[in-house]
Amino acid sequence: MCSVQNGIKEESLFDPKILYNLDFSKSTTQYNPAVSVKDPGEGLYMRPLCRSDYDEGYMSLLSQLTKVGDVSREEFEARFSAMESCPDSYYIVVIEDIMTKKVIGSGTLVIEQKFIRKCSSRGRIEDIVVSDQYRGKQLGKLLVDTLMILSQQIGCYKVSLECKDNMVNFYSQFGLAKEEGQNYMCRRFKEM
Ligand SMILES: CC(C)(COP(=O)(O)OP(=O)(O)OC[C@H]1O[C@@H](n2cnc3c(N)ncnc32)[C@H](O)[C@@H]1OP(=O)(O)O)[C@@H](O)C(=O)NCCC(=O)NCCS
Incomplete structure (x- = not known):
């Protein structure tokens, strides 16, 4: 298991x-009952993505969000290393079910x-997803909230995301808002 408790920091995508030192007094949302990064729920553990998460169902979790395709361990590890080599750039946070050793939530x-x-x-x-059996436990909220606070703490002048119409209400609780006159434009080169 990729575990910070075991001191295997090298395995983590970021420190x-x-x-664990984020200042949640900056949170714009409420939790009932209380959950936090250190205590996301019984039997759950929140941490940075680890190299070994390939074996802990990370790709299968992502497939609940979008098409993932066949990704070999080598491809996963190469991508992990590429992200790791760009310091202060990629923050992928996951939630693990300690009993099943499966990654059940993630956000980037x-x-x-x-x-x-x-x-x-x-x-x-990007890529906010909670596994279907774990939805409705405030985990999606905790993931987005964490990334919002992290982006603010890093010193970003702004943070943004793209989402479908039915998600606008969900995301607005984090202080995100549609800006008048702004459009999201996209051209797809491949259907994968
Ligand atoms: C969206 C998703 C991450 C939410 O995760 P979750 O853990 O079930 O969400 P939470 O339990 O934290 O929900 C928190 C609140 O948001 C609300 N909510 C959840 N999904 C919502 C949606 N699609 N639209 C509006 N509100 C939503 C919940 O009702 C809940 O409200 P409450 O606090 O008033 O009870 C999850 O449904 C998911 O993985 N969906 C598939 C992937 C996806 O669509 N990701 C988003 C891509 S932009």
């Missing part, structure tokens, strides 16, 4: 201390370095 924050805004950076929240 777990960053996650990507930091883009900019020249504008006095060489500031912006955050993009």
